[in-house]
Amino acid sequence: MGSRDSRRILGPEKSIPYSLLQTQEMKHFLAEDGLRWDGRSAVDPRKLFMSVGVISQAKGSSYLEVGNTKVCCGVYGPMDVQRGSDFNMSCKVLCEVKMAPFSCSVRKSPQPDKQQREMSRQLKDALETVIVLDKFPKSQIDVYLTVIEDDGGLLAACITAAGLAICHANIDVYDLVIGASLLWHDGILYADPTHHEEECEGHKIRNSGSEGGQLTVGIMPKYANGQVSLLVQGGQISADNLCEGLEVAVEICQRIYTLSRKTLIDYVEQSLEANSDSS
Amino acid sequence: MSVRPITVKVGTITTADGSSTVRVGHTTVICGIKAEIATPVLRNPNQGFIVPNVELYPCCSHMFKIGPPGEKAMATSQFLKNVISSAKVLDLTDLCIVHNKLAWCLYCDVVCINYDGNLYDAALIALMAALQNVKLPAVSYDEENDKASVDIERTLPITLKARPVASTFTVYSDSIQLMDPTAEDETQGSGEVTVVLLENGSLCTTHKPGGQLILPNILDTFVDLAKQRVHAVNTLIGKEINE
DSSP, X not given: OOOOOTTSOOOOSOEEEGGGGBOOOOOOSSOTTSSOTTSOOTTOOOOEEEEEOOOTTSSEEEEEXXXXXXXXXXXXXXXXXXXXXXXXXXXXXXXXXXXXXXXXXXXOOSSOOHHHHHHHHHHHHHXXXXXXXXXXXXXXXXXXXXXXXXXXXXXXXXXHHHHHHHHHTTOOBSSOOEEEEEEEETTEEEESOOHHHHXXXXXXXXXXXXXXXXXXXXXXXXGGGOXXXXXXXXXXXXXXXXXXXXXXXXXXXXXXXXXXXXXXXXXXXXXXXXHHHHO | OOOOOEEXXXXXXXXXXXXXXXXXXXXXXXXXXEEEEEOOOSSSTTOOEEEEEEEOOTTTOTTOOSSSOOHHHHHHHHHHHHHHXXXXXXXXXXXXXXXXTEEEEEEEEEEEEEOOSOHHHHHHHHHHHHHHHOEEEEEEEETTTTEEEEEEEEEXXXXXXXXXXXXXXXXXXXXXXXXXXXXXXXXXXXXXXXEEEXXXXXXXXXXXXXXXXXXXXXXXXXXXXXXXXXHHHHHHHHHHHHO
């Protein structure tokens, strides 16, 4: 319970979300008929929507919807480093993830919390491998992400949105980076988990012998036969299962990669048409 | 003195109890309302709370930096609070569940995705549209056991007593004023004036924080132009809510 925020309009000292007062019935991981709650099979990914050029103020921007998870990314740069930092022969990458207070089922306080800081740090490290840093000495690239709604697979969606936005900003990259998230529950692999599934898995008290965990990867599919730029894994999974999961993740990333390329190409064609119409 | 096209969509965020996405030209603003349960303060034991909060992340424009809310965000939050209380948009006693024990607290968070000027108008439209989209679950209170329980199957919308609409103008000089400024207009201009009107044409808030001095007849022109806008904006919101 931090000190009262003096820069924001104050509400009541303490308030509880009304979901705590609901008659608590624990929803199971799977629905009654054995399928997932949204009707998908174990390895079906969710519907994807992506577009670029949503923020007119930013150099490059993208908007991504994976199921109900909505993420918006803005890229500013390359620009001069802030005063006071040393000059560096390679570029500095600054990455910040901000989750809107209404993005989760329980309202998030506007103050940054550990989850956001951890995601920002992980993304920064991943993007430093994607961008060709030596091309921009003494410069800084700012990547900002706004999470509008969180319904599972958040880090993966952020990485895909950031990759798209950086390409839209005409910044040199080794390849488009795509993210995918996976979940193991009772030994079965589920692709693209929703928030409810991630929570169920996270709360499960694990007995010895049962397997369960989560995996998020960020992959550059075409560069040097596929390179992993981000890998975050939690839980208890055997090494064989992990390798199998990685293969499924690479497949999902390939599919998203073709869609991302198509989005970028469509955008370039549209702007060329618009330019030739106006001239 | 023309305005940019406005697009309103409600119910866009599934995790929020009420939400809206508003586009005024390129300026994109999302308002999400989360309802929580709190204890009323002793001074007003039968009133709920409404807490507006505007977030301007560095994502939306180069002007904003990482860190705590800057001037623009704080000013816009306070502006929304002033409009809500002076227009009496919501009767806070409607938000009370049990006298002195339970009341609703509506956290209205307005997040700007793309900042291209005229934040006040867009934020107010988003807030009004989201408030009309809120559905609060029914709460039953057991006096003997001092327990409250919530039934999400039965939801009721909240009734708004007024629907204010804001119009912002940038002043360049005595003879040049622009309506609905973009970000470029705002940086070049020497002052801003915002007038907020209710549906019956009466003035509820005027906001002129310093800037270029203007004659009263210019203010009258602003009010007349704003009157024409009120009806158009409210019909647009009403159409979206009914769909």
